[in-house]
Amino acid sequence: MTTENAQVEEHVLNGVAEDEDVVTPWTVTSVNDSGIDYDKLIKRFGSSRIDDELLTRFEKITGKKPHRFLRRGIFFSHRDMHTILNLYEQGKLFYLYTGRGPSSDAMHLGHLIPFMFCKWLQEVFNVPLIIQLTDDEKAIWKNLNIEDAIKLAYANARDIIACGFNPEKTFIFSNLEHIGNNSAFYQNMIRIQKCVTFNQVKGIFGFGDSDPIAKIAFPPTQAAPAISGSFPFIFKDAKVHCLIPCAIDQDPYFRMTRDVTPRLGFPKPALLHATFFPALQGSKTKMSASDSNTAIFLTDTAKQIKNKINKHAFSGGQATVEEHRQLGGNCEVDISYQWLRFFLEDDERLEQIRKGYTSGEILTGELKKELIDVLQRLVAAHQEAKSRVTNEVIKQYMIPRDLDFKNKARARPEASQLGTASKSETNGTWCDGE
Known part of the structure; x- marks a missing residue:
């Protein structure tokens, strides 16, 4: 077992001491009035802090002032971000991947943080973005029927698209609708499942003996988009690096993913971790x-x-x-x-x-x-x-299609042009970066 995977198993929910913060994909609580101790979390999870050296290098390579989320430590931790900057500096290709678990038809401000950031990253690096709507996860954990879960996915897609993502570089999909029509995606799910033992998935996520097997089977579904081979209509047969901006509570999924991808012949995904957006009542929990x-x-x-x-x-x-x-x-x-x-x-x-x-x-x-x-x-x-996001606009983003990845990703914009999209280009939305 790798060091990363061992670290996950060492800090599952059931093994956290009473005086420690609890951070899992489903539970976030803090013992401190000021909220989660992120320094301790970095140590527990084995990630790296986003420091001044990394931000300086980011600005030098991209010609773009770091986003306020980076400047202010809102995105505070990373895995292999230097690798991504190396790729960009060498003119090589990568893509962005993030997601949303649609649990209600109305999203709140906290839900938009990764999408605001991804839009800015997409413009800075001029790369494709894949957005996974995990309606299957919510059908399992929230006990929703399949039809309602899909409806929530489409409702959330409307809010996500309103952030102004470039439709020529963005693919959004519902798990419940897409996986059955994409054999490569399902095949990679099976490959991942074969690489992770029952004891490992219990250790990583804290599943109990009474949990439905659907929960145990879900993590490979969230891992699969980090493998470029899951989207042959975009990447053909290229083995492309992936960068995942997400909240730190999603990290267990991708520590598992980073353990598996080299065994399948693909690069480990890189990550950028965000702090939690606090509830109105205080920082001890997220919204x-x-x-x-x-x-x-x-x-x-x-x-x-x-x-x-x-x-x-x-x-x-x-x-x-x-x-x-x-x-x-x-x-x-x-x-x-x-x-x-x-x-x-x-x-x-x-x-x-x-x-x-x-x-x-x-x-x-x-x-x-x-x-x-x-x-x-x-x-x-x-x-x-x-x-302005009509049903036809949503369909445009959700149709599996060739994003002209190799041609457009190499057409790197000049530093002076980065992040300067006009209002018409970004639908006039508030989340157009700087």
């Missing part, structure tokens, strides 16, 4: 699509956004105005500030807010108002973009 008061949903009105922030956003301020003026607020736990780190692009303005709130110059109500203004504009722009 929940099943509790509307923990999140801002992409269907919320401006009034709903204002009311949720004012009523539910956890404050790092003091009990009274006088105490706050004297002692200042705590940005580490204040949700309004933490959310601004995700969505406010202006670094100087964010630093002004941090200093003002910490010193007591800015009150909690003023900080919440700043966030409300940002989110109202953001969600309104997304809703406008989504209104």
